[in-house]
Structure formats: structure tokens, C-alpha cells
Amino acid sequence: MHASPLDLVFHALADPTRRDMLRRLSTGERTVGELAEPFAMSLAGASKHIRTLEAAGLVRREVKGRQHLCRLDAARLAQASEWLRFYERFWTERLNVLDALLREDDSKGDTP
Amino acid sequence: MHASPLDLVFHALADPTRRDMLRRLSTGERTVGELAEPFAMSLAGASKHIRTLEAAGLVRREVKGRQHLCRLDAARLAQASEWLRFYERFWTERLNVLDALLREDDSKGDTP
DNA sequence: CATTTGTTCAACCATGTGGTTGAATATCTG
DNA sequence: CAGATATTCAACCACATGGTTGAACAAATG
Numbered sequence: 172m173h174a175s176p177l178d179l180v181f182h183a184l185a186d187p188t189r190r191d192m193l194r195r196l197s198t199g200e201r202t203v204g205e206l207a208e209p210f211a212m213s214l215a216g217a218s219k220h221i222r223t224l225e226a227a228g229l230v231r232r233e234v235k236g237r238q239h240l241c242r243l244d245a246a247r248l249a250q251a252s253e254w255l256r257f258y259e260r261f262w263t264e265r266l267n268v269l270d271a272l273l274r275e276d277d278s279k280g281d282t283p
Numbered sequence: 284m285h286a287s288p289l290d291l292v293f294h295a296l297a298d299p300t301r302r303d304m305l306r307r308l309s310t311g312e313r314t315v316g317e318l319a320e321p322f323a324m325s326l327a328g329a330s331k332h333i334r335t336l337e338a339a340g341l342v343r344r345e346v347k348g349r350q351h352l353c354r355l356d357a358a359r360l361a362q363a364s365e366w367l368r369f370y371e372r373f374w375t376e377r378l379n380v381l382d383a384l385l386r387e388d389d390s391k392g393d394t395p
Numbered sequence: 396c397a398t399t400t401g402t403t404c405a406a407c408c409a410t411g412t413g414g415t416t417g418a419a420t421a422t423c424t425g
Numbered sequence: 426c427a428g429a430t431a432t433t434c435a436a437c438c439a440c441a442t443g444g445t446t447g448a449a450c451a452a453a454t455g
Contacts, residue, residue: 181297185290186413190366197370203432216414218433223412237422237431245373252367254302258309259364261357298443316401328444330403335442349401349452397455404449411442419434425427 176228177254180247183227188212189220193229196243203239288340289366292359295339300324301332305341308355315351 174182183189192206207217221241224230228247233240286294295301304318319329333353336342340359345352 175299177302178297178299181293184366185293185297187287187290188413190289193370197373204430212413213415214432215416215434219413222433234432239432243370243373245370248367248370249374252364252371255360255364255367258305258355258357258360261309261355262361300443314401315403324443325445326402327404327446331443334403346402351402399454400452402449402451404447406446406448408445409443412440413438414440415438416436417434418436419432421430421432423428423430425429 176247177251179227180229180251183223183229184251186220186223188217189224192220192224193243196230196241200240200242203241206241288359288362291339292341292363295335295341296363298332298335300329301336304332304336305355308342308353312352312354315353318353 184193188210191209195201195206195209203218203221204214206221207214210217221230221232225232225241229244230241231244233242296305300322303321307313307318307321315330315333316326318333319326322329333342333344337344337353341356342353343356345354
């Protein structure tokens with residue numbers, strides 16, 4: 172497994188359960204049990220999802236006694252957002268028809 | 284498969300080959316063969332990646348004679364970006380040192 | 396027409412993924 | 426100490442994924 176950070180982040184985000192966990196972490200720290208509670212899923216199952224989020228660097232864990240407190244770490248989300256930002260012009264420039272036509276012309280040559 | 288659009292988009296983005304294809308599509312349309320060329324991978328393999336991008340709504344295909352022209356469709360990227368935008372405050376607030384210190388104080392429980 | 400070119404399809408394979416269960420490990424509490 | 430609580434670990438399962446190959450199909454070309 173030589174997956175890049177961006178691979179791990181996007182993969183972590185590609186699951187609704189994990190996105191839901193992140194959403195709930197946005198309002199404050201949660202224990203593993205609290206994060207798992209809303210889902211019709213074993214605790215071990217939810218724990219795996221949290222580990223995936225942790226591996227992607229989206230969640231930090233602080234072991235506090237017998238419970239593990241999880242908190243959001245948004246730095247990697249910022250990276251993902253930055254990656255997407257490159258394409259921003261493709262949905263904001265939508266109105267600029269001239270520009271689209273110019274790009275069409277450019278693409279006939281073969282070097283990027 | 285009852286995967287939501289966001290699931291499909293993030294999953295499609297979680298692979299470096301597919302991200303690379305998108306990046307190259309940002310400079311103009313490409314045929315399947317052109318998209319596949321840079322990779323040490325069979326054409327059928329690359330074709331599958333393109334199908335994944337298409338299923339996620341990130342790429343549109345226009346069959347033109349015997350070759351299939353692919354173009355970027357950024358709408359779904361905009362959706363993904365919007366999803367991420369919710370968390371923006373967590374990485375822009377970072378500069379607000381006072382805020383960070385207040386959170387720190389809360390979590391300590393004892394002040395020097 | 397036969398052949399080459401661009402692409403997909405179908406079958407297959409190894410590995411990864413999301414989930415389960417039952418046992419193990421810590422930690423708090425009486 | 427014994428027991429309850431919070432969490433992980435390990436083994437397992439069904440299915441998806443990323444890749445291969447060889448054959449098939451469609452369209453341009455001699």
C-alpha cells in the first residue's frame with residue numbers, strides 16, 4: 172500500500188458513514204462509542220471506519236482513560252479542496268463561451 | 284449499487300490514474316487511446332478507469348466514428364467542492380490564535 | 396472485399412473493502 | 426479483588442476493485 176495522502180483522503184470521503192462521522196465531529200469531539208452510536212453497525216465495524224479516517228489524517232485520536240476521543244483535523248480536507256480548486260474555472264467560467272471556444276482550438280495541438 | 288453521486292465522485296477521485304486523466308482533460312478533449320497512452324497499463328484497463336469517471340459524471344463521452352472523445356464535466360467536481368466548503372472554517376480559523384488558545388484552555392481543565 | 400485501427404466485452408485473478416463475530420485488552424467502579 | 430465499560434484485535438465472509446488476457450465489434454483504409 173503506497174497510497175498518496177490524496178488517495179487516502181478521497182477514499183475516506185467516498186463512504187457516507189465516514190462523511191457522516193466527519194460532519195458530527197465538526198460540532199466537537201466524540202468518543203468512538205458516540206461516533207458509532209447512530210449506525211446500525213457493530214462497534215468494531217464503526218471502529219474500522221474511524222481508523223480509515225485516522226489513516227487519511229482527517230481525524231486525530233486522544234486516548235483518555237478507557238475512551239478514545241476523536242477530533243476533526245481539517246488540514247487534509249484543505250489539501251483536497253485545493254486539489255479541486257484547480258478545476259474551479261471549469262464551473263465558474265461556464266458563462267464565458269468565448270473562452271470555451273479558445274480552449275477547443277488549443278486542444279488540437281498535442282503538448283499540454 | 285445504491286451509491287450516491289458524492290460516493291461515486293470521491294471514489295473516482297481516490298485513484299491517481301483517474302486524477303491524472305482528469306488533469307489532462309482540463310486542457311481539452313482526448314480520445315480513449317490518448318487518455319490511456321501515458322500509463323503502463325492495457326487499453327482495456329484504462330478504459331475501465333474512464334468508465335468509472337463517466338459513471339461518476341466527471342467525464343462525458345462523444346462517440347465520433349471509431350474513436351470516443353472524452354471531455355471533462357466539472358459540475359460534479361463543483362458538488363464535491365461544495366461539500367468540502369462546509370469545513371472551510373476549520374482550516375481558515377486556524378489563523379485566529381485567540382480561538383485556538385480558548386479551545387486549548389477548555390481541554391486542559393487547569394491553568395498555570 | 397480484407398485489413399488495420401480504436402475501443403469494448405467477458406472471463407478471470409489477486410487483493411482490498413465493509414461488514415460480522417468472539418475473544419482480548421484496558422480502565423473505571425463497587 | 427470482581428465486574429462492568431470502552432475499545433481493539435483476529436479471523437472470517439461476500440463482494441468490489443484494479444488489473445490482465447483474448448476475442449469481438451465498429452469504422453476507416455488499401
